[in-house]
Amino acid sequence: MANQYAIDVQNISKRYGKQVLALDEISLHVHSGELFGLIGPDGAGKTTLIRILATLLLADSGQASVNGWDVRKDYKKIRSNVGYMPGRFSLYQDLSVEENLHFFATIFGTTIEENYELIREIYVQLEPFRTRKAGQLSGGMKQKLALCCALIHKPLVLFLDEPTTGVDAVSRQEFWEMLQRLRQKGITILVSTPYMDEASLCERVALIQKGRIMSIDTPANIVAGFDKPLLAVRTDNMYRLINDLRQFESTHSAYPFGDYAHLALNGPIWPEAVHAFLADKKHTGIEIKPAKATIEDSFMELMTKS
Amino acid sequence: MRTILFIIRKEFLQIFRNKVMLALIFLMPIIQLIILAHAADYEVKNINLHIVDHDLSQYSQRLISKFQASKNFILIGSSFTNQAAFDEIQKGEADLFLEIPVDFQRNLLRDKKAGLQLSVDAVNGVKAGLANAYATAIIQDFNAEIRAEAAGPAASQASLTIASSNWFNPELNYFTFMVPGILVLLVTLVGMFLSGMNIVKEKEIGTIEQINVTPIRKYQFIVGKLLPFWIIANIELAIGLTVGWLVFDIPFVGSLWLVFGFAAIYLLVVLGIGLFISTVTETQQQAMFIAWFFLIIFILMSGLFTPIESMPPWAQEITRFNPVAYFVEVMRMVLLKGSGVMDIQRHILVMLSYAMVVNGLAVWNYRKTS
Numbered sequence: 001m002a003n004q005y006a007i008d009v010q011n012i013s014k015r016y017g018k019q020v021l022a023l024d025e026i027s028l029h030v031h032s033g034e035l036f037g038l039i040g041p042d043g044a045g046k047t048t049l050i051r052i053l054a055t056l057l058l059a060d061s062g063q064a065s066v067n068g069w070d071v072r073k074d075y076k077k078i079r080s081n082v083g084y085m086p087g088r089f090s091l092y093q094d095l096s097v098e099e100n101l102h103f104f105a106t107i108f109g110t111t112i113e114e115n116y117e118l119i120r121e122i123y124v125q126l127e128p129f130r131t132r133k134a135g136q137l138s139g140g141m142k143q144k145l146a147l148c149c150a151l152i153h154k155p156l157v158l159f160l161d162e163p164t165t166g167v168d169a170v171s172r173q174e175f176w177e178m179l180q181r182l183r184q185k186g187i188t189i190l191v192s193t194p195y196m197d198e199a200s201l202c203e204r205v206a207l208i209q210k211g212r213i214m215s216i217d218t219p220a221n222i223v224a225g226f227d228k229p230l231l232a233v234r235t236d237n238m239y240r241l242i243n244d245l246r247q248f249e250s251t252h253s254a255y256p257f258g259d260y261a262h263l264a265l266n267g268p269i270w271p272e273a274v275h276a277f278l279a280d281k282k283h284t285g286i287e288i289k290p291a292k293a294t295i296e297d298s299f300m301e302l303m304t305k306s
Numbered sequence: 307m308r309t310i311l312f313i314i315r316k317e318f319l320q321i322f323r324n325k326v327m328l329a330l331i332f333l334m335p336i337i338q339l340i341i342l343a344h345a346a347d348y349e350v351k352n353i354n355l356h357i358v359d360h361d362l363s364q365y366s367q368r369l370i371s372k373f374q375a376s377k378n379f380i381l382i383g384s385s386f387t388n389q390a391a392f393d394e395i396q397k398g399e400a401d402l403f404l405e406i407p408v409d410f411q412r413n414l415l416r417d418k419k420a421g422l423q424l425s426v427d428a429v430n431g432v433k434a435g436l437a438n439a440y441a442t443a444i445i446q447d448f449n450a451e452i453r454a455e456a457a458g459p460a461a462s463q464a465s466l467t468i469a470s471s472n473w474f475n476p477e478l479n480y481f482t483f484m485v486p487g488i489l490v491l492l493v494t495l496v497g498m499f500l501s502g503m504n505i506v507k508e509k510e511i512g513t514i515e516q517i518n519v520t521p522i523r524k525y526q527f528i529v530g531k532l533l534p535f536w537i538i539a540n541i542e543l544a545i546g547l548t549v550g551w552l553v554f555d556i557p558f559v560g561s562l563w564l565v566f567g568f569a570a571i572y573l574l575v576v577l578g579i580g581l582f583i584s585t586v587t588e589t590q591q592q593a594m595f596i597a598w599f600f601l602i603i604f605i606l607m608s609g610l611f612t613p614i615e616s617m618p619p620w621a622q623e624i625t626r627f628n629p630v631a632y633f634v635e636v637m638r639m640v641l642l643k644g645s646g647v648m649d650i651q652r653h654i655l656v657m658l659s660y661a662m663v664v665n666g667l668a669v670w671n672y673r674k675t676s
Contacts, residue, residue: 054519080521090516094320106312107520149516 005029005065006157006188007036007053012062014048022048024211025062030190030204035183037202038192039295045211046192047087050161053190054084067156080108083150087161089142093135097126097145100134101152108153118185119148122178140171147178151187158182160191164198176201196296207299214302219295226293226301228252229268232260235283244281248274255300262297309522313530317504321534331500335492335542336549343485343554346611350436351377356400357384358391363411369448373404378440395427402426402437414452474559474642481554486637487610489546493569494576494630495601497539501580502597504531505672506587528669532577539573540566560640564647568636571657575629578664585671604630632657 007030014023023045030036038046051057053066055075063070069077091100101123105112116123122144129137134145143163150158160179164172176198179189183203191202199205200219207214207222215222235241238256245254245263250273252264263274271288278286322328355373359366373379382400385391394400405423413420424441428434475482508514517527543566550556579600587593607614607621608630614622625631632653639645647654 056515056518076521079519082519084516084519086512086515088512088515090512090514092316092320092513093511094323095316099316099319103312103316104516104520107309107522109308109521 004032006032006034006067007190008063008065009049009053010063012049012052012059012064014045014052014057014059021211023052023059026208026211026213027062028206028213028216030188032188033183033186035179035189035191035201035203037199037205038190038208039194039196039199039205039299040192040208041194043210044208046194046208047161049208050084050159050190050192054082054159055079056084080153081156083153083155083158085146085150085158085160085163087165089134089146091134091142091146091149094133096131096133097137098130100145101148104149105152110153112152115152115154118154118182119151121181122148122151139167140174143167143171143175144178147175151182155187157188157190160189162192162194164193164195172198196294196299199295205295207295207302209299209303214305215298222295222298223293226264226298228264228266228301230291230293230297231263231265231271231274232257232289232291233263233274233278234260234285234287235278236285237283240281241278241283244278244283248277253300253304257291257296260291262291262300264297264301309526310530310533313522313527314533317531317534321538331496331538332542332545335496335546338492339485339488339546339549340553342488343481346480346484346488350433350440353379353433353437353440354382354399354401355379356382356391356394356403358386358388358403358405359384360386360408361406361410365411365414365452366406369406369445372444372448373441376440376444378437379444391425395425398427400427401433402441404441418456482556482642483638484610485550485554485556486641487608487634489543489550490630490633490637491605491608491610492546493539493543493573494604494633496542497535497573497576498580498583498597498601499594500535500538501532501577502583502593503580503590504535505581505584506590506593510589524669524672528581528665528672532574532581532665535577535580536570536573539577540569543569556641558641559644560646564640564645564650565637568633568640568650568654568657571654571661572629572633574661575657575664578661578668579629581668582664582671585668604628607631608634610634629657629660 007028009026009028012023012026013021015021026045026049038049040046048057052059053064053071055071055078058072065071065074066078066082069075069081071078092103095103101112105115126141126144126148129141134142137145147160147163150160164175167175172195179191180201183189193199199207199222202219204216204218205222206216215225217225233241233245233254238261241261242254242256245251245261248254248263250265250267250269252266254261254263256262271290275286275288321331357370357373359370370381374381383394385394388405391400391403391405395403403425405425407421407423410420410422422445424438426434426438505514508517547562547565551558580597583593583596583600587596603624606612607617607625607628609625610630614625614631617625636645636650636653639650
């Protein structure tokens with residue numbers, strides 16, 4: 001039954017106006033205590049799904065439950081038992097760190113002291129800025145405060161909507177470490193992110209694009225599902241390189257990946273053949289090496305398939 | 307219940323932290339009250355008079371000195387052509403000119419009849435009407451004088467004397483009836499803007515997202531938002547009445563308890579309207595414009611600046627839905643006349659129903675889920 005999952009989504013659809021289909025018959029489930037990632041680009045429908053689960057938005061059709069409570073009927077239960085961190089910083093900027101935390105603790109009928117253990121590791125970093133107004137914190141500090149406020153009532157399930165967007169690399173890493181520790185404390189976490197590299201930090205992920213789920217699996221399985229030989233190619237002219245690679249007869253796909261172009265091939269081909277092809281096209285500074293597939297490669301692959 | 311207290315505490319924390327806002331809430335109305343009370347004076351003094359005296363006779367001199375003696379007129383100049391006088395009006399130097407024709411005195415003595423011409427700049431209709439009335443009164447007075455002289459002391463004429471007395475404001479002191487009214491406007495202004503901006507501010511900044519996923523109930527949120535401003539507006543009224551008493555010496559004939567009792571209900575209406583605006587808008591700018599739309603109508607149709615009785619019937623019907631009109635009337639009735647609860651029971655009942663409807667709408671329209 002539905003109750004065995006911390007989050008259960010069945011055939012949820014949501015339309016904005018007539019044109020935009022934000023979610024198209026989405027189904028997924030998250031196990032209790034799991035760190036689950038919703039991975040997809042901007043506009044994929046991640047925020048819509050999270051807002052439906054956080055009872056802020058009503059779905060047009062389909063069923064969804066959190067900890068066995070229906071998002072429509074038992075929204076009061078859900079609101080008392082989940083933590084939600086919106087993509088946009090939503091705490092009171094004119095209240096201090098301490099006042100924000102205190103306010104959110106009291107309206108959930110608890111105190112900071114009661115659940116201090118849960119937030120201790122995060123809060124110690126905020127402690128020096130206790131009396132500073134939330135609006136004057138740095139981006140990373142704001143995220144930590146928002147996480148503290150979302151955790152202060154000891155929620156069973158935590159919804160994080162793009163928590164690392166606009167946060168520096170170091171803070172991002174710290175943030176994910178915090179999530180890992182929270183998971184160990186038994187909190188179910190649903191996190192959305194547009195950063196593909198963060199997918200590998202989740203236990204399972206759903207790759208979502210244009211309101212549809214393309215794949216749900218562990219990051220390892222998703223990467224393993226990428227069965228084409230993959231080469232990382234670099235020359236002095238990146239733009240021309242991509243265009244030319246797409247002309248190559250054995251090319252399955254070619255797209256930019258950092259400083260390199262990832263080239264997926266139909267069947268095994270010697271790198272020398274690619275080198276010869278590029279040299280023939282008057283490319284200079286050619287560098288070719290085998291590459292390991294990543295979530296991003298799988299994502300691009302799934303996107304072209306659908 | 308405790309949740310409401312927590313919200314109220316948070317609101318006060320935010321209000322008192324915002325020093326600019328605090329100054330606006332408490333200082334601005336006092337300054338406005340003092341300035342507006344002096345400015346909203348219907349008596350027109352200092353009307354600039356220009357004279358064209360073609361006669362230069364004893365009578366014309368007497369008439370001119372009568373104008374000079376009046377506190378309403380200032381003689382700013384004289385000339386001998388109408389054109390020069392028109393130019394003065396054109397330039398805005400003179401508000402009206404009086405033309406005394408040639409042979410004014412001779413015609414009066416010989417034909418018992420003479421004409422005068424008054425030309426008034428009617429760009430400001432109210433001022434023109436009053437200037438005309440004052441001037442006419444002075445001329446009539448002059449007329450009566452010379453008639454009495456001509457008839458001689460022996461002849462007595464039958465005449466009516468009217469003795470009038472102004473009740474509740476014997477000296478027709480305009481402070482007495484304007485200050486309580488202006489005070490109503492200021493309290494309304496502060497109340498409606500503060501509440502109107504409040505929920506919408508949470509929407510604009512995004513804090514409402516976080517609040518909406520908490521177990522806070524709708525009514526708790528609305529009450530928690532309303533009460534702080536209700537308290538502030540009441541304090542504001544108390545300060546305003548103190549200023550009115552100290553600075554303008556307005557009378558307190560009736561019970562102050564009644565004034566505050568009525569204000570308590572009235573403020574529920576005003577704050578309710580503000581909150582309702584807050585729930586139907588998305589940005590503070592939208593809320594501001596809608597609040598202004600209602601405030602302008604409420605203020606100009608409140609009976610403070612123009613009597614409701616002089617409005618066309620359809621406009622009078624509209625004022626029945628104007629809470630400001632009720633409070634202005636109640637303030638004047640209680641403070642000046644000493645009216646009691648029974649005298650204003652209709653007002654109380656209307657405000658109570660109004661408060662219930664408006665706040666009901668606000669709670670109903672505030673949705674936590676979209």
